[in-house]
Amino acid sequence: MSRLLIVLLSVMLSITAAHADHHIPNLGEKANEFKDDGKKAHKREGMSHAASLIMQRKMHPELLSHKRDKTLRQGVRGGYTQLQKCVDCHTSVDKNGEHIPVNAPDQFCSTCHEKVGVSLDCFSCHRTTPAEDM
Amino acid sequence: MSIIRYEQTQGKSLGFYALIAGLGAFVLAALGSVYFMEHNGHYVTGMSNRIVWGLPHVFALFLIVAASGALNIASIASVFNKKIYKPLSRLSGLVALALLAGGLMVLVLDLGRPDRLIIAMTEYNFESIFAWNIILYNGFFLIVGIYLWMMFERRMNKYSRKVGIAAFTWRLILTTGTGSIFGFLVARQAYDAVIMAPMFVVMSFAFGLAFFVLVLMASYKWTERALGDAIVNRLSNLLGVFVASVLYFVAVYHLGNLYLAENSGVENFILMDGGIYTQLFWYGQIILGGLLPLALLYSPATKGNRSMLGLASVLIILGGIAQLYVIIIGGQAYPMELFPGKEILVGYGSIAAYTPTLPELMLGLGGMAVALIAITYLIKFLPFLPESLADDVADPHHKS
Amino acid sequence: MKELNRREFIKNTTVATASVATVASGISLTTFAADPKESDPVTNEKRWGMLIDANKLSEVDIDDMVNACQEEQGWGGEVHSTGDQKSGWIKKVKVRDTATQRVSNLALMCQHCEEPPCVDVCPTNASMKREDGIVLVDKHRCIGCRYCMMACPYDARSFVHEDLTDQKEHMPRGKGTVESCTMCVHKVDKGEQPACAQAVSSDAVIFGDLLDPTSNIHQTLKNVQSTQIRADLNLNTGVRYSGI
Numbered sequence: 001m002s003r004l005l006i007v008l009l010s011v012m013l014s015i016t017a018a019h020a021d022h023h024i025p026n027l028g029e030k031a032n033e034f035k036d037d038g039k040k041a042h043k044r045e046g047m048s049h050a051a052s053l054i055m056q057r058k059m060h061p062e063l064l065s066h067k068r069d070k071t072l073r074q075g076v077r078g079g080y081t082q083l084q085k086c087v088d089c090h091t092s093v094d095k096n097g098e099h100i101p102v103n104a105p106d107q108f109c110s111t112c113h114e115k116v117g118v119s120l121d122c123f124s125c126h127r128t129t130p131a132e133d134m
Numbered sequence: 135m136s137i138i139r140y141e142q143t144q145g146k147s148l149g150f151y152a153l154i155a156g157l158g159a160f161v162l163a164a165l166g167s168v169y170f171m172e173h174n175g176h177y178v179t180g181m182s183n184r185i186v187w188g189l190p191h192v193f194a195l196f197l198i199v200a201a202s203g204a205l206n207i208a209s210i211a212s213v214f215n216k217k218i219y220k221p222l223s224r225l226s227g228l229v230a231l232a233l234l235a236g237g238l239m240v241l242v243l244d245l246g247r248p249d250r251l252i253i254a255m256t257e258y259n260f261e262s263i264f265a266w267n268i269i270l271y272n273g274f275f276l277i278v279g280i281y282l283w284m285m286f287e288r289r290m291n292k293y294s295r296k297v298g299i300a301a302f303t304w305r306l307i308l309t310t311g312t313g314s315i316f317g318f319l320v321a322r323q324a325y326d327a328v329i330m331a332p333m334f335v336v337m338s339f340a341f342g343l344a345f346f347v348l349v350l351m352a353s354y355k356w357t358e359r360a361l362g363d364a365i366v367n368r369l370s371n372l373l374g375v376f377v378a379s380v381l382y383f384v385a386v387y388h389l390g391n392l393y394l395a396e397n398s399g400v401e402n403f404i405l406m407d408g409g410i411y412t413q414l415f416w417y418g419q420i421i422l423g424g425l426l427p428l429a430l431l432y433s434p435a436t437k438g439n440r441s442m443l444g445l446a447s448v449l450i451i452l453g454g455i456a457q458l459y460v461i462i463i464g465g466q467a468y469p470m471e472l473f474p475g476k477e478i479l480v481g482y483g484s485i486a487a488y489t490p491t492l493p494e495l496m497l498g499l500g501g502m503a504v505a506l507i508a509i510t511y512l513i514k515f516l517p518f519l520p521e522s523l524a525d526d527v528a529d530p531h532h533k534s
Numbered sequence: 535m536k537e538l539n540r541r542e543f544i545k546n547t548t549v550a551t552a553s554v555a556t557v558a559s560g561i562s563l564t565t566f567a568a569d570p571k572e573s574d575p576v577t578n579e580k581r582w583g584m585l586i587d588a589n590k591l592s593e594v595d596i597d598d599m600v601n602a603c604q605e606e607q608g609w610g611g612e613v614h615s616t617g618d619q620k621s622g623w624i625k626k627v628k629v630r631d632t633a634t635q636r637v638s639n640l641a642l643m644c645q646h647c648e649e650p651p652c653v654d655v656c657p658t659n660a661s662m663k664r665e666d667g668i669v670l671v672d673k674h675r676c677i678g679c680r681y682c683m684m685a686c687p688y689d690a691r692s693f694v695h696e697d698l699t700d701q702k703e704h705m706p707r708g709k710g711t712v713e714s715c716t717m718c719v720h721k722v723d724k725g726e727q728p729a730c731a732q733a734v735s736s737d738a739v740i741f742g743d744l745l746d747p748t749s750n751i752h753q754t755l756k757n758v759q760s761t762q763i764r765a766d767l768n769l770n771t772g773v774r775y776s777g778i
Contacts, residue, residue: 065674072672074575075664077723084703101699121249125673125708127701175614175709177695182618186680186693246678246693246710250658253675257658264681265657320767321651321687470687472642472763473629473778481627481642482689486618 028090028108029099041089057112060086064122083122088130101128138221138528141521143357145514153510157503164500167493168243176246179494184486185466190244192458193498196341197237197505198271198312199334200454202305203342205230205278207369208285209305212298217530218368221520222350223294227282228509228518229346230305231275236505238271240497263314270308277301286516309335316461323400324465329390333383337454340376344450347373349509351444353519362525363438364532370443374431377450381424384457400468403485404460411464414456423453463488573723581667581772582646582717583744584731585751585760588638588777590738596626596641602733603643606718608702612695621692623715624730629778638778641730641739644669644690644715645763646772652682652691661712667744667772668717676711683712687764690714717772744772 027035034041040049042056063081070076090108091099103109103123113120144150171178181188207226211219219226242248259265281301284294313334316325347369354361388405391397404415427446429436436442467486472478513519525532604610609621624643630636646669652661653669660675661682671682671691683691691714698707704720707713718728726732731741742751760774 068674070572070575072670072674073662073664075573075666075719075723076575077573078570079572080570087703124697125701125706125711127703127706128699131703172710175696176693177612177614177616177619182695183620183622183683183692184618184689186683246680246712247676248678250675250677253658254677257675259654259656259659262655262657262681264655264679268657315681318655319651319685321685466684470689472627472688475633476629476631476778479628479630479637481625 026092026106026108026111028102029093030089030091031108034089083126084131087127091129099129103128139521140221140224140517140519142517143353143514143519145511149356150510150514154507157507157510160496160503161500161507163496164240164243164503167496167500171244171493171497172248178491180489180491181494182486182488185463185488187462187466188488189459189463189490189494190240190497192455192462193501194237194240194244195312195462196455196458197233197240197501199309199338199458200341200345200451201230201233201237201338202274202309202312203338203340204233204346205301205305206339206342207346208281209298209302212295213302218365218528221523221528222346222365224282224285224518225350225353225513226346227278227285228512229349229505230342231278231282232505232508232512233342233345234271234274235508236501236503239504240501243497263311263318267308267311267315270304270311274304274308277304305338306335309338316465322465322468322470323391323397324404324461324468326397327387327391329383329387333380333387336376336379336383337457340373340380340450341454343369343373343376344447344454347447348444348451351440353509353513354523357519359519360522360524360527362523362528364525364529365523366440366443367438370431370437370446373443373446373450374428377424377427377431381420381428384419384424396471396474399471400465403468404464408464408468408485411460411467415460415464418456419453419460422449423456427453576664576666576723578665578667579745581648581744582722583667583742583751583772583774584717584728585740585754585774585776586640587738587740587758588640588775590736590777591639591641591734592738593626593639595734595736595738596639598733599641599730599739600624600626602729603715606702606721606729607705607716608700608707609692609713611700612698614696619693619695621694621713623690623692623713640775640778642688642690642763643730643773644717645688645769646715646717648770648772650769651685651687655681655685657681664719668719668722669714670716670719671712671714673706673708673711673713678710678712680712687767687769 031041040052042052043049044052044055047055064083067076067079067081068083087102091102092107094100100107101123103120105114109120109123179188205226207219208223208230209226210216211223211226242251245251254265254268277297278301281294281297284290284297310331313331317328317330319325350369351361351366353359388401391401404411406412408415427449430442430446430449431437467488469478469483469485472482477483520528522528603624607623609623612620615621624641627640627642629638629640631638646663646667648663648667650661650663650669653663655661657679658675658677660672660677661669662672663669678693680693683693691712693712694707694709697709701707705716718726718730721728727741731739737750737754740751740754742749744752744755746752755774758776760776761778762769762771762774763778
């Protein structure tokens with residue numbers, strides 16, 4: 001009986017410890033400003049903000065794939081979903097004021113992707129920092 | 135002809151393990167080369183925007199073409215009912231599958247994005263002969279696998295003829311498809327010829343049988359099993375016929391091209407002033423890969439001599455690689471005729487340069503090594519080889 | 535009695551929370567302006583084409599075209615690739631007529647054929663033609679087999695032989711995939727001209743809708759002799775040439 005209790009306690013402890021690893025993703029410069037202004041990014045109609053963020057995390061590959069096929073094959077431009085826009089908000093800036101590539105270790109994408117072990121293929125081709133302003 | 139008993143090879147000798155280790159070293163070298171090419175990008179190879187398919191593709195296509203030809207022996211037994219080849223059918227199927235696996239491995243590992251191979255299976259363009267080839271290659275594995283099963287499983291033996299006919303038809307379509315990869319390209323002078331499809335079929339006969347003969351003789355020698363002259367001589371004659379047929383098709387292809395004024399450029403290039411390509415064509419493909427083996431196989435001085443047969447087979451293989459080098463790389467090196475009647479001074483039109491690099495060679499050789507390792511190991515794992523192919527056992531006309 | 539009260543309590547709280555959540559989510563701040571509207575898919579009512587007049591095109595013009603393309607699309611900066619490995623979306627080509635010795639200069643890029651051989655041979659449908667005639671490579675699907683490069687009659691395509699960085703945001707390009715002239719589709723969709731056409735100030739290069747009877751290119755093609763490169767292949771290219 002006591003052995004069972006010890007097992008149960010250690011399981012509960014490890015679960016808590018795992019969840020306690022709240023590595024808040026490195027949101028990126030513009031995204032952080034947005035958040036600090038109190039605005040709610042990715043907010044969907046009919047859903048709470050928290051639920052919208054969960055949906056965004058889960059669905060971003062599908063949303064992007066769906067849109068990319070429309071853009072590339074059918075020439076549909078604009079709209080909310082654009083990879084360029086993600087990069088614009090979610091890149092961080094280093095101390096020299098240079099943008100850090102968004103897929104670099106410890107940056108926005110990697111913090112989740114490394115944890116869940118999903119490889120990130122977008123940036124072998126796509127630009128990793130916001131577009132230069134002419 | 136007595137009942138043929140099949141038996142697995144022992145596979146315990148030092149020689150066996152040394153062979154596996156040696157071939158394994160080549161496979162590891164190939165994997166290392168792939169990592170090197172993949173990690174850095176294709177700039178480390180000799181391939182470029184003008185020569186997009188290089189030495190790896192030469193090896194890959196050679197192995198794939200040889201693979202379908204290696205099935206010939208089994209087909210002749212099942213489809214054309216030549217009893218003497220029946221004991222060899224199992225090995226024939228094995229060699230076919232092993233060569234195809236090796237060839238496909240090289241082809242796939244040279245892709246710019248091999249991690250996206252699944253896309254090639256899920257997003258199909260049925261207008262592309264390349265896509266059709268993918269279906270044909272996968273189907274070949276399936277059909278020959280079933281064919282082997284029919285041959286191994288006694289209860290299934292009665293179906294082996296039907297499956298054999300299906301396999302024979304499939305491999306003809308497959309090799310026609312492989313030749314059509316080039317034959318359908320209207321853009322290039324060297325390729326725009328439908329005869330490439332049947333030419334590839336006949337090439338497969340020669341290359342596949344050469345491989346098969348070498349595997350057969352080596353496996354029987356190294357396992358100290360009896361291999362009678364009845365079988366060996368027949369294979370030798372068959373090989374000679376196939377080599378002669380290849381020479382015929384090559385002659386028709388080039389004569390046809392020469393007749394057409396619009397293709398005279400590439401013909402002059404290959405046949406006369408193409409440097410390495412001309413040398414490979416005449417010395418490699420025609421002499422080494424065609425005329426010399428014919429002499430070895432038919433001349434009274436060397437006919438019936440097994441070492442000479444082995445040498446002839448090796449020469450045929452080398453000649454085949456030379457032939458594919460000339461077709462694939464020579465065909466790309468020669469510039470396309472963008473402006474008929476005009477001379478391009480700047481911007482395009484040069485004979486493209488290509489120097490194969492070591493990673494490319496190691497990848498190609500690795501494919502061969504994979505094929506040979508598969509054969510070496512599987513004949514130990516399953517009873518592919520008859521215990522004896524001595525004349526009194528194998529020859530249906532033997533008078534004891 | 536106690537259980538009943540507890541049950542009531544739980545039920546009421548749940549209902550209250552749920553309703554607050556529903557109402558609250560409805561009235562929380564809409565953070566973005568209304569999402570930018572998506573444009574409509576392109577149709578085959580337009581067919582984009584280009585007319586290049588070799589008589590009017592100077593060598594400087596062609597150099598400008600090549601530089602403009604490199605600037606706009608971000609190629610040409612490959613460091614490891616050598617010689618023929620370097621990308622070349624648009625090339626200067628100098629042609630001499632063997633009979634008359636007349637020399638023409640022209641710019642050669644993807645011809646955006648109506649029956650593109652590259653599209654026919656691509657095993658994954660990565661090489662594709664849009665409804666409005668622009669031929670593109672879907673690099674998400676490209677497996678880098680280079681068969682389209684074998685098939686292209688104009689040597690228009692390039693393979694990326696090394697890792698790339700600092701791509702233009704509108705032009706993703708990456709190692710192991712094939713690329714070629716996109717007719718500046720990102721500009722064309724905004725109603726602008728391709729960079730190469732813009733780089734030439736004269737009307738040596740005219741870009742427009744081949745199917746629009748009022749367009750400059752349509753009318754010029756009607757009045758001026760023009761040809762397609764390798765016209766015998768019957769590919770009906772979108773890029774036409776005068777003066778060769």
